[in-house]
Amino acid sequence: MTVPTRRALRLTVFLGESDTWHHKPLYAELVHRAHAAGLAGASVFRGIEGFGASSVIHTSRLLSLGEELPVAVVIVDAEDRVRAFLPRIEELLTGGLAVLDACEVLTPGTPAPPGDPERHPGEPGSGR
Template sequence: MKRESTAILLRIYIGESYRYKGKPLYTYIVEMLKAEGIAGATVFRGIMGFGKRSLIHTTSILRLSTDLPILIEVTDLEENIEKIKPKLDEVITQGLITEEKVKIVFYDSNKSE
């Protein structure tokens, strides 16, 4: 079965070394999103990037970084995203969040595997 709807995609850009309440910030955010009932989130670890300070962070053996880029993608209905934004404001002290409307195509075969 295929369903389509409109949703919001948040992209949260932070550093791998960022922490909150003693754990990696990306872990804290994903656990919070799950607890809030958000439809889905995925964490990506970048192999190279730079941000506001223009410092290049890379996995290159010549310039091995201890603070690689982390991207958290979150997709859900607009009302659910609006609900979690204040919680993100509380835990993110540096980084970047982008937001855009997206079309979701959800496939569900209704078969348990």
């Protein structure tokens, strides 16, 4: 049995853990805006080592740099919903890196209607 999938868009924003927006962690602001926009979900991942535009390596192994670890905020939803969200965060993306990736979301237990254009060829009910 093939698990049904849906096409989606993944927005990943890479930033520093100490980046802020109006005295609030920037990653938290991104998550709260995604929630307010009604997006499907957002998660924050704290890195253990990395570097960005500054070329300075930040790592959890060095006490002096341990508080500026890399952070990734990942948001996944339908492409049109993610693209509609981008203008709501444009002002926040001044120092980080934002990446958009096409992806597939597994939707077990949620069969798509027959002929659904979101289904991929060869999936049950795709008609191809």
